[in-house]
Amino acid sequence: MSVYEGFSKQQLIIRKKEMEQRFSCYRKQNLKLDMSRGKPCSEQLDLSNAIFEYNGDFITEEGCDCRNYGLPDGISEMKKIFAEILGVGSENVIVGNSSSLNMMYDTFVRAYLFGINGCEPWGRLEKVRFLCPSPGYDRHFAICEQFNMDMITIPMKEDGPDMDMVEELVREDELIKGIWCIPMYSNPTGAVYSDDVVKRLAGMKTKAADFRIFWDNAYAVHHLYEENKILNILDECQKAGNADRVYMFASTAKITFAGSGVAAMASSLDNVRQIKEKISIQKICSNKINQFLHARFLKDYDGIRAHMEKHAKILRPKFEAVSDILSRNLSGLGIASWTTPRGGYFISLDVHEGCAKKVVEKAKEAGVTLTPAGATFPYGRDPNDRNIRIAPTYPPLEELKSAVEVLCICVELAVLEKILQD
């Protein structure tokens, strides 16, 4: 559908005036609404307060006192839980502190300083290139930028990254060392990787022996509706003879507390052995009391499933409100499209080319903070200036509704200004 199909120029001018009026109404309300970051709301956080309702000892099933040094790779209770979340064995898991991002970062550090599996450390290469399915997660790209990698944008499809492009690139270029993946409810599109994509990632030929998939399974159990499953990539890598190809990551940031949960990574036994060796020099251990309290609270996979249903109950109305308001205001105009994810933390909104920055600016004027336009692409530059990430979880429902109403007006205004100017 083309932009404002069926509208005459006169009608567009009138519509623009109407939007300007509505915009100025909202402006006068001095709103202060924030849809910028994927943060859980207070109600969600309250679900986990009982973690600290505990007066017993801190002795693990193996007899380790969590209040003292030891177990650099974490307590077994927490390993088991992440093993279930990620579909791997406990022995494949390393449990850390609260931040999985930190574990990803440190994984890059080790690759840069010490190299992977006897390969040249990435820090000694002229250049390292990294595949960045986009729109994607800005904090992934920020790590690449800090390490001065060349980021290669890979179009993100409904079932994962464009695998034809990925396969072609990695086959030829030894300096391409890895790819970012958020396989379940990808940030921000909500895409779930298909079995075919997982298999191709696991099995593809790579020129670099130390090519690695950074499998950020941040939303593994964050379903809004039915339970979704993705193919187990560690198994697939093993089957394909590329057992060491994948580093998996997960955390309870959006299960319990954002920033104060428990994070973990998982990989082949060989990788785990090498990583533990390095980690044991970096620190004596991670915060095991936090691990212990979490394991006690979450119990097991069934415990997590029940807990996540409570999250979904809070989040479903928010996601649905966004979807409803976008549909009501923008459907049929040919100026925007958006995703309706079945889980995760984001909705991805694509607006008419060249308008995303303008939309975000206008929203800001009206007191609605959005993730900066472009943030979902490498270097913060969306080549088509189209994509806007909506984070509906944090604001209370009523505020969220106002914010999305404002957003819709801003989309129309930005597009109308552009096409009437052209």
Next chain:
Amino acid sequence: MSVYEGFSKQQLIIRKKEMEQRFSCYRKQNLKLDMSRGKPCSEQLDLSNAIFEYNGDFITEEGCDCRNYGLPDGISEMKKIFAEILGVGSENVIVGNSSSLNMMYDTFVRAYLFGINGCEPWGRLEKVRFLCPSPGYDRHFAICEQFNMDMITIPMKEDGPDMDMVEELVREDELIKGIWCIPMYSNPTGAVYSDDVVKRLAGMKTKAADFRIFWDNAYAVHHLYEENKILNILDECQKAGNADRVYMFASTAKITFAGSGVAAMASSLDNVRQIKEKISIQKICSNKINQFLHARFLKDYDGIRAHMEKHAKILRPKFEAVSDILSRNLSGLGIASWTTPRGGYFISLDVHEGCAKKVVEKAKEAGVTLTPAGATFPYGRDPNDRNIRIAPTYPPLEELKSAVEVLCICVELAVLEKILQD
């Protein structure tokens, strides 16, 4: 005094027999005693259990909900506490997760990958050399070893490292990039740095513009008797025109929970700004709930002082028992000397040259685990094979006493075997 002065060879042979008998008595007891690591004992850990007796909210004085993302450099309540411990401003402090070792390690990572203050990243240099006052902390040296630095052993004196040697080395060699310091109750000798040493470290001319002092103030408030103070090195660096020279570290590992406390670093405002910039890409934030619970429990410097007095009450009898038993058994024989620290976690025992390894081996045979001989020197090699680190904090008092009795016998046996063989 020379070894076994005044003893005839016959007397030495008899003494050796006697020791062998006593040794075999202990062996039969199947002891399992551990004096290897500087771990707090259960009684000490119990002092902080009340940290988790809390049912209120997690809102900081600045209104931040610790259960959610934010504040990558920590909450202000905890910054203030570390500012007091380290004698700096709150704005000089970055609060992290639980491990100060991890913060030191990450500081090396940043120097290696990104360089300091615009200088060449250490990872791009042919070599990096590091000054290691010894006997020192094995985990410091292990970091240097992992990064493949050249470690230069600096003799540790009663008031700090041999500064004549330090000054001469750093003046000439641009590849010497830093020095490890544990200024208060140094691990393992218990030495407290004199004002003169602090001033010379702060003021000395260094060939490398990016020379850094890693000031691991792990035992800043860990007094066994009177309160000791060291000169504030950040002030001294500032006065000397070397404001950016020092990175300070501290943690509550041995105030609250080992491995699950709170760690922090402090430095000049310029350094702090640069570090924060990097950290904000590495993670969204550290575990603020743990910071919040700690700040609430410790309150302020007076709170810490009162709390540390309780630790001292538990530890004083242990340190004094070790000292008494060593004196009773080994004084006047000319075969060993040891420190009597006024705080910290260790006692340093020097035995007759070439005997330390043998002593540790023998102790092991009798069921007493000590830190491996050599561990207190770079590369785990004590050039004189003399130094043994005693960690008296962890074992219960009665076990500790047995362990030290065994140790004394092992010292005598090792020395007697050596000199009777010679």
